Amino acid sequence: MDHPPEKLNLSEHYQFQVTIENNGTHFIGDLSLSPTACTLTIRGDISKDRNHTFDIDKIDELTCSSFGATFILLGLSGFGARVQSITRHPTPVNHFEITYRISYVIHSRTIISSDTTYRGIEIESRDFAQWVGYTKTQDVIVEKYNNGTLFQFPSTPHTEVEQPVGNLGILHVAYRPSTHYSVDTFSMGLNFPPVLYLECEREVTAKQAITNVDELTMLFSFLLGRGPNLDTVRLIGTYGRMADITLYFPYNPSQTGATSYAWFPLGINLKFNQLGLPEFPPTSFSTYFELPDFERTYFKKYIKYRETQNPEERFLGFFRLLEKLCFQKETYLSEEKFSNLIKRSTPRLIRHFNDKKNVERIMGRMIDLNESKLNTTSCIARFIKKIPKNLRSAWIYDSSSIENICKLRNDLTHANEIEPEGIDIEQKAKFIEALLVIRLLSMIGISIEDGTRLVSRINRHVLIEKPPKIHYTTLSEK
Incomplete structure (x- = not known):
C-alpha cells in the first residue's frame, strides 16, 4: 500500500512496508494487519559493522514508519526467525528474518511516539445504532439540518448519555453529524451515527487507553448479547482531532451464542417504545467501572x-x-460467642495436651466448621x-x-x-x-x-x- 489511509478500520486488511530504526541503522519490515492476526516481519543484512539488537522472543514496544505514517506496535511475541549466510569472505554477511505477532497497533499520519498521551477514546460501531434505537434526538438533528442550524458555531453536542465514570472521566453516547457529497455517484446527504466517547479525566498513556477500550468492549459484549462489530477506535490526542490516531488489533468476535438483536438496549428517549423493556440506567456504567x-x-x-x-x-x-x-457464609453458632470461647479454651487445651501446634490447628478447624452451614x-x-x-x-x-x-x-x-x-x-x-x-x-x-x-x-x-x-x-x- 503506497499511501496509508487516514484511519484504520478493524474489519479491513492492510499491508504496509515499513522501516525500523535499531542499533544506529535501519531495517525493512512487512507489517500485516487483519481481523484474525497482526504480524511484523523484520529482515535485513547483518555484518561486523551492521547488526541488530532485536529480541527474537518478546518486544514490549516498537516504533516503525511508512510513507507518511507512523506505527507504534505493542506486545510483540516472536514466533519465527531464520538466518542465512550470503558470503563468508572477506567479511561475513548474513541475512536475517524475524516474525512477530502483535497485540496492538497505533497508527497516525502525524508524529506520535511512545510518550504520546491521550485525552479521549472514541469507538465507532454499527451495533451502537441498534443499541440506542430510534430516539427523539435523531429527529432534532434532522430538523436542524433541514433548517440550516445543525453546524452553527458554537455547536451544541447531541448526546443520549453523559455519565461521569469513577476516576476515568465522562462517558458519552453521542452523535457526530457530518455531510457527504459525491459527483461520481450523484449523491449527498447527512450522516450521524452514534459513537461511544470517553472523555478522560486526565491524560492517559496508550496502554491505559487500551485497557479502557478492552473494558468498554467487554461491557458492550454483555449488553448486546454478542461481541460488538467495532469499526474504528480513535485515540484523541492532547491537541484534539487535528489528525486521526487510530488503534488496530485482531478482533473477530465469535458468533456462538450470539443474538441478532441488542439484548439489553439503552431504551432512553425513544421515539417509540415497542419492546416495553426497562431502561438501561447510565449510572450502571459508573457502577461497572467502580x-x-x-x-x-x-x-x-x-x-x-x-x-x-x-x-x-x-x-x-x-x-x-x-x-x-x-x-x-452462615454460622451454626454465634460467631462472636464461639470465637471468644475458642480463644479462652485454647491456652487450657495447650497446657493439657502439651501440644501447641496441633491444638491451634484443630481449634482453627472448629472455627471453619462453624462457618460451613x-x-x-x-x-x-x-x-x-x-x-x-x-x-x-x-x-x-x-x-x-x-x-x-x-x-x-x-x-x-x-x-x-x-x-x-x-x-x-x-x-x-x-x-x-x-x-x-x-x-x-x-x-x-x-x-x-x-x-x-x-x-x-x-x-x-x-x-x-x-x-x-x-x-x-x-x-x-x-
Whole structure:
C-alpha cells in the first residue's frame, strides 16, 4: 500500500512496508494487519559493522514508519526467525528474518511516539445504532439540518448519555453529524451515527487507553448479547482531532451464542417504545467501572463460556461462576460467642495436651466448621427465592431443582459413569445461565425484577420455558 489511509478500520486488511530504526541503522519490515492476526516481519543484512539488537522472543514496544505514517506496535511475541549466510569472505554477511505477532497497533499520519498521551477514546460501531434505537434526538438533528442550524458555531453536542465514570472521566453516547457529497455517484446527504466517547479525566498513556477500550468492549459484549462489530477506535490526542490516531488489533468476535438483536438496549428517549423493556440506567456504567478488577472478570468469564460450543463445558463454566457469586457464609453458632470461647479454651487445651501446634490447628478447624452451614445447593436456592414467584413461574426449573442440577455438576466434574441426554445438559446450562445473568445484572445496579424480565431475551431462553397451556372447549361449553 503506497499511501496509508487516514484511519484504520478493524474489519479491513492492510499491508504496509515499513522501516525500523535499531542499533544506529535501519531495517525493512512487512507489517500485516487483519481481523484474525497482526504480524511484523523484520529482515535485513547483518555484518561486523551492521547488526541488530532485536529480541527474537518478546518486544514490549516498537516504533516503525511508512510513507507518511507512523506505527507504534505493542506486545510483540516472536514466533519465527531464520538466518542465512550470503558470503563468508572477506567479511561475513548474513541475512536475517524475524516474525512477530502483535497485540496492538497505533497508527497516525502525524508524529506520535511512545510518550504520546491521550485525552479521549472514541469507538465507532454499527451495533451502537441498534443499541440506542430510534430516539427523539435523531429527529432534532434532522430538523436542524433541514433548517440550516445543525453546524452553527458554537455547536451544541447531541448526546443520549453523559455519565461521569469513577476516576476515568465522562462517558458519552453521542452523535457526530457530518455531510457527504459525491459527483461520481450523484449523491449527498447527512450522516450521524452514534459513537461511544470517553472523555478522560486526565491524560492517559496508550496502554491505559487500551485497557479502557478492552473494558468498554467487554461491557458492550454483555449488553448486546454478542461481541460488538467495532469499526474504528480513535485515540484523541492532547491537541484534539487535528489528525486521526487510530488503534488496530485482531478482533473477530465469535458468533456462538450470539443474538441478532441488542439484548439489553439503552431504551432512553425513544421515539417509540415497542419492546416495553426497562431502561438501561447510565449510572450502571459508573457502577461497572467502580467494581474491583476481580469482579469485572466475572463478566469476561461469562462471555467466554457463552461462546463455548461444548454444552458440558458451558454448563460447568456457568455453574462455577454462579456458585462463586451466590456464596453466602452462615454460622451454626454465634460467631462472636464461639470465637471468644475458642480463644479462652485454647491456652487450657495447650497446657493439657502439651501440644501447641496441633491444638491451634484443630481449634482453627472448629472455627471453619462453624462457618460451613450453607452448601452450594442452599446458596443457589436462596438466590432463586429472591426472584418474584410470578416471574420465575415461567421456567421449567425452580429452587427444588437445584439439588439435581448440583448432582449433574458433580457427575460431570468427576467423570462419573453417566450419560445424560444432550437436551438435558442444554436446558440445565440455560437455566444456570439465566440465574447467572440476573446475578451479574444486579452487580451493576439492575434490580432482580428487571433482570428477570431481561433474561427472557437471552439466546435460546425457550429451552427453559414451560410449554403453553392449551385449553380445549366443546360446542356445549360455548
